[in-house]
Amino acid sequence: xxxxxxxxxxxxxxxxxxxxxxxxxxxxxxxxxxxxxxxxxxxxxxxxxxxxxxxxxxxxxxxxxxxxxxxxxxxxxxxxxxxxxxxxxxxxxxxxxxxxxxxxxxxxxxxxxxxxxxxxxxxxxxxxxxxxxxxxxxxxxxxxxxxxxxxxxxxxxxxxxxxxxxxxxxxxxxxxxxxxxxxxxxxxxxxxxxxxxxxxxxxxxxxxxxxxxxxxxxxxxxxxxxxxxxxxxxxxxxxxxxxxxxxxxxxxxxxxxxxxxxxxxxxxxxxxxxxxxxxxxxxxxxxxxxxxxxxxxxxxxxxxxxxxxxxxxxxxxxxxxxxxxxxxxxxxxxxxxxxxxxxxxxxxxxxxxxxxxxxxxxxxxxxxxxxxxxxxxxxxxxxxxxxxxxxxxxxxxxxxxxxxxxxxxxxxxxxxxxxxxxxxxxxxxxxxxxxxxxxxxxxxxxxxxxxxxxxxxxxxxxxxxxxxxxxxxxxxxxxxxxxxxxxxxxxxxxxxxxxxxxxxxxxxxxxxxxxxxxxxxxxx
Numbered sequence: 001x002x003x004x005x006x007x008x009x010x011x012x013x014x015x016x017x018x019x020x021x022x023x024x025x026x027x028x029x030x031x032x033x034x035x036x037x038x039x040x041x042x043x044x045x046x047x048x049x050x051x052x053x054x055x056x057x058x059x060x061x062x063x064x065x066x067x068x069x070x071x072x073x074x075x076x077x078x079x080x081x082x083x084x085x086x087x088x089x090x091x092x093x094x095x096x097x098x099x100x101x102x103x104x105x106x107x108x109x110x111x112x113x114x115x116x117x118x119x120x121x122x123x124x125x126x127x128x129x130x131x132x133x134x135x136x137x138x139x140x141x142x143x144x145x146x147x148x149x150x151x152x153x154x155x156x157x158x159x160x161x162x163x164x165x166x167x168x169x170x171x172x173x174x175x176x177x178x179x180x181x182x183x184x185x186x187x188x189x190x191x192x193x194x195x196x197x198x199x200x201x202x203x204x205x206x207x208x209x210x211x212x213x214x215x216x217x218x219x220x221x222x223x224x225x226x227x228x229x230x231x232x233x234x235x236x237x238x239x240x241x242x243x244x245x246x247x248x249x250x251x252x253x254x255x256x257x258x259x260x261x262x263x264x265x266x267x268x269x270x271x272x273x274x275x276x277x278x279x280x281x282x283x284x285x286x287x288x289x290x291x292x293x294x295x296x297x298x299x300x301x302x303x304x305x306x307x308x309x310x311x312x313x314x315x316x317x318x319x320x321x322x323x324x325x326x327x328x329x330x331x332x333x334x335x336x337x338x339x340x341x342x343x344x345x346x347x348x349x350x351x352x353x354x355x356x357x358x359x360x361x362x363x364x365x366x367x368x369x370x371x372x373x374x375x376x377x378x379x380x381x382x383x384x385x386x387x388x389x390x391x392x393x394x395x396x397x398x399x400x401x402x403x404x405x406x407x408x409x410x411x412x413x414x415x416x417x418x419x420x421x422x423x424x425x426x427x428x429x430x431x432x433x434x435x436x437x438x439x440x441x442x443x444x445x446x447x448x449x450x451x452x453x454x455x456x457x458x459x460x461x462x463x464x465x466x467x468x469x470x471x472x473x474x475x476x477x478x479x480x481x482x483x484x485x486x487x488x489x490x491x492x493x494x495x496x497x498x499x500x501x502x503x504x505x506x507x508x509x510x511x512x513x514x515x516x517x518x519x520x521x522x523x524x
Contacts, residue, residue: 012382297338463513
């Protein structure tokens with residue numbers, strides 16, 4: 001809604017309901033015209049007000065249409081068009097498309113506007129949920145380019161290849177230049193609203209044996225076998241033996257991480273003598289094309305250090321950046337995979353942080369990272385203000401981007417550097433502290449207790465990797481240690497009770513990543 005121009009929109013989460021308010025005051029107009037029943041202005045001024053009001057109504061309709069298009073893209077749902085959707089443009093001369101896709105009866109100026117474009121690069125782009133329906137319409141209209149197959153784009157949409165004639169007809173008809181009876185009406189309506197677009201797409205993937213119903217791993221193996229055949233790297237071996245060599249000697253991974261237009265392969269992927277005769281650029285380009293992405297990266301050794309640095313190398317294309325975007329629980333996270341690690345396994349805990357009863361509170365995130373828990377606390381739990389501590393400069397950059405992307409930048413102060421120093425700024429100021437550091441956040445327990453308000457206390461969310469057999473003893477020690485730290489900070493006697501324990505994910509056999517919710521209150 002905010003991206004659509006409704007700047008004052010927001011969300012409120014109650015016990016039973018979630019309320020979304022879509023609103024803006026930007027198009028509001030106030031002007032006094034009467035006082036005590038007496039007209040204050042003349043008729044000409046009234047006409048001006050009416051004209052201005054009508055202009056604002058038009059702009060409001062444009063924003064509403066934009067919001068509708070954004071909702072369809074964000075939710076990936078087949079929402080029907082409104083019954084009262086206005087027609088786009090005035091009536092236009094009738095136009096019919098011949099079987100070869102050329103326009104008949106067009107004026108020369110119209111023909112110029114609907115000129116043909118590169119057949120091998122044109123596609124209809126739509127959301128994933130609409131792909132099957134749109135492709136079916138294109139097949140019935142004989143507009144599909146069967147030389148290529150669908151491909152996923154950087155923004156998550158699917159590119160469906162069409163012929164140059166089809167692209168010309170669709171563009172001309174959607175803009176109102178001509179009336180093409182061969183173009184599906186529903187497709188044209190979606191194009192007018194910006195939900196579906198016709199664009200030039202680079203690196204369209206050829207149809208054939210690499211596509212079909214094969215798994216991504218099978219497509220990758222098939223493409224690598226073809227690569228060896230074409231460049232002669234397979235020697236005298238036949239196709240069957242080449243396939244066996246690729247699968248058993250080529251270090252081809254079965255799984256990888258996906259980020260819209262990028263895949264991140266595991267450490268050691270394709271590190272084999274099998275590929276010694278293949279140029280690295282050609283090898284990684286083949287990987288990208290077979291899996292339908294534009295960027296390929298490979299993981300390095302895992303960094304267990306305090307900075308949690310990522311060791312991922314971009315393999316294709318040369319010089320590409322590592323910034324990717326992840327959407328989880330209605331929120332957006334962006335980060336550089338070559339510098340920052342991202343844990344998908346914490347998705348449920350991130351969701352839970354958005355549901356805690358923290359409305360109006362002041363919070364502290366001692367280990368904010370890129371905003372894993374900072375963002376849901378601000379955007380969904382609706383804390384009034386949050387202080388975010390983060391040591392890693394690369395994570396700080398991603399955190400600032402994510403605060404802006406989710407519209408909560410004004411309610412957060414980022415405190416870069418060592419939290420042993422930066423957290424002193426919020427001593428005695430907060431109602432809630434998140435301690436999301438693994439394998440242990442114990443070094444932050446004292447900082448968290450010092451940050452809680454002395455007169456009312458608050459809540460701690462303490463993360464830890466704990467063996468199943470040790471969990472009861474650890475929880476007991478946590479409570480005792482927090483009480484001791486409160487007294488050490490000069491707060492006196494406190495009660496610190498674990499009210500809930502979340503088992504997020506397994507860290508090792510019989511070892512769990514847990515989160516203890518601890519209520520900490522001063523004793524009266």
